[in-house]
Amino acid sequence: MKPIVEIKVNGSPASALFNDRILSVDVTDEAGIHADSCTLTLDNRDHMLDEPPADVELEVFMGYAGQPLQRMGLFSVDEDSLSGGGTMTVSGKSADMVKTLKSQRNQSWKKTELGKILTEIAERNGLKPAIAEKFKKIVIEQLDQSFESDLTLMTRLADQYGALAKPASGYLVFVERGASVSATGEPLTVIDVDVVANSVQPDWSYTKQRREVYASVVAYWSDKKNAKQQEVKVGNGDPVYRIKKPFKNHAEAQAAAQAKYDVRLLGQYELSFEMVADLRMMAESPINASGFPARVNGLWVVKSVSTSFSDSGFSQKVKACRKTDFDAKESDESSS
Numbered sequence: 231m232k233p234i235v236e237i238k239v240n241g242s243p244a245s246a247l248f249n250d251r252i253l254s255v256d257v258t259d260e261a262g263i264h265a266d267s268c269t270l271t272l273d274n275r276d277h278m279l280d281e282p283p284a285d286v287e288l289e290v291f292m293g294y295a296g297q298p299l300q301r302m303g304l305f306s307v308d309e310d311s312l313s314g315g316g317t318m319t320v321s322g323k324s325a326d327m328v329k330t331l332k333s334q335r336n337q338s339w340k341k342t343e344l345g346k347i348l349t350e351i352a353e354r355n356g357l358k359p360a361i362a363e364k365f366k367k368i369v370i371e372q373l374d375q376s377f378e379s380d381l382t383l384m385t386r387l388a389d390q391y392g393a394l395a396k397p398a399s400g401y402l403v404f405v406e407r408g409a410s411v412s413a414t415g416e417p418l419t420v421i422d423v424d425v426v427a428n429s430v431q432p433d434w435s436y437t438k439q440r441r442e443v444y445a446s447v448v449a450y451w452s453d454k455k456n457a458k459q460q461e462v463k464v465g466n467g468d469p470v471y472r473i474k475k476p477f478k479n480h481a482e483a484q485a486a487a488q489a490k491y492d493v494r495l496l497g498q499y500e501l502s503f504e505m506v507a508d509l510r511m512m513a514e515s516p517i518n519a520s521g522f523p524a525r526v527n528g529l530w531v532v533k534s535v536s537t538s539f540s541d542s543g544f545s546q547k548v549k550a551c552r553k554t555d556f557d558a559k560e561s562d563e564s565s566s
Contacts, residue, residue: 231294238289255539261513266324268305275316300509326397331381344368352402360401371478392489425521434503444471447491451483464491499552507544529553
């Protein structure tokens with residue numbers, strides 16, 4: 231099967247001249263708030279390629295001749311460069327990372343559900359809200375946005391509640407970390423990655439960080455009715471992680487403690503590898519690894535994936551973390 235790439239420029243198919251000059255295409259998909267990116271390297275030995283005009287958007291499709299192509303994303307061009315080797319490089323960031331998300335704002339919310347706050351943020355940035363049910367009804371006593379961008383505010387809320395926040399495919403996604411769902415909330419397909427079948431390169435790496443992991447988390451909240459500071463605790467035993475900043479009510483403290491507890495193992499295990507590309511793979515995709523040493527095999531969740539096209543075909547560089555990192559809460563509960 232012949233690998234092919236198709237590019238649309240501002241919604242229209244790129245010219246034959248443009249397509250004929252494509253040397254390589256690299257698309258990186260990242261979990262979380264980091265912007266996805268795309269880089270095209272073009273043959274410009276005759277210096278016939280013009281500088282890209284302002285506000286150019288590139289839509290990238292990859293696949294094989296005679297088969298439906300996989301949409302890899304829509305990117306706003308933000309950089310181009312020339313080299314003495316006769317090439318032009320054009321780079322862009324995800325078009326979902328709209329400029330308004332980075333504009334500083336001032337706003338306050340009182341006694342408002344998190345789902346309503348996120349919906350308001352999504353709609354004023356031209357995005358549709360895609361919020362996991364567990365977060366929608368959390369009541370926030372007081373939330374202040376002071377000279378802070380919506381992007382920064384979303385990151386702060388995601389950190390506080392153990393979520394993944396990201397603008398993607400026209401949606402503002404706010405879901406559990408490691409949930410492995412699409413922008414519309416549909417479960418992502420588990421992708422099998424076998425060392426032999428997927429031609430995994432021999433320089434793959436597996437890392438386990440042997441750091442101390444806290445066994446419980448304590449958060450504090452201000453009980454105005456009884457004029458005292460109360461605490462909530464998630465987990466059992468030592469060491470204890472204490473969130474110093476007090477929260478305004480029990481619900482906020484409980485949610486923050488739970489979020490901190492749930493992510494205590496994140497990043498303890500990491501797997502990196504390069505393989506022949508599976509174009510279904512994206513950030514947050516669950517993968518089932520096999521053919522590695524026994525302690526590496528099993529379920530992982532993709533943190534980032536870089537898909538490359540060149541004259542040798544498609545390849546991917548993948549970084550993943552253990553699926554069990556996200557499932558720590560369920561494992562603890564089932565063993566208690």
